Amino acid sequence: MSPGRTTGTAEGRGGRRLSGGVIATLVGVGLLLVFMIQNTAPVTLHFLVWSWSWPLWLFTLVTALLGALVWFGLGVLRRHRRRVARRAER
Numbered sequence: 474m475s476p477g478r479t480t481g482t483a484e485g486r487g488g489r490r491l492s493g494g495v496i497a498t499l500v501g502v503g504l505l506l507v508f509m510i511q512n513t514a515p516v517t518l519h520f521l522v523w524s525w526s527w528p529l530w531l532f533t534l535v536t537a538l539l540g541a542l543v544w545f546g547l548g549v550l551r552r553h554r555r556r557v558a559r560r561a562e563r
Contacts, residue, residue: 509533 491499509530517526 505533505537 512529512533514529515526516529516532517524518532
């Protein structure tokens with residue numbers, strides 16, 4: 474192949490391809506947004522002795538953010554444990 478020709482791949486066009494994780498994240502966020510837009514009714518939440526009212530979309534957003542933080546934290550812990558194990562092997 475001559476040096477000036479490209480193969481038609483993403484690298485040849487100068488663009489980047491989206492990974493499966495990015496696509497799954499975008500689809501998940503899109504579905505979450507649709508769910509939040511469709512569910513705006515107020516709900517009453519009860520936790521132990523407390524009770525309060527929130528719109529369902531806000532409750533959904535808060536729980537999604539808490540879930541994302543837990544998922545991220547577990548990933549950080551996993552990477553830390555693997556790093557410690559690799560250092561111990563040396």
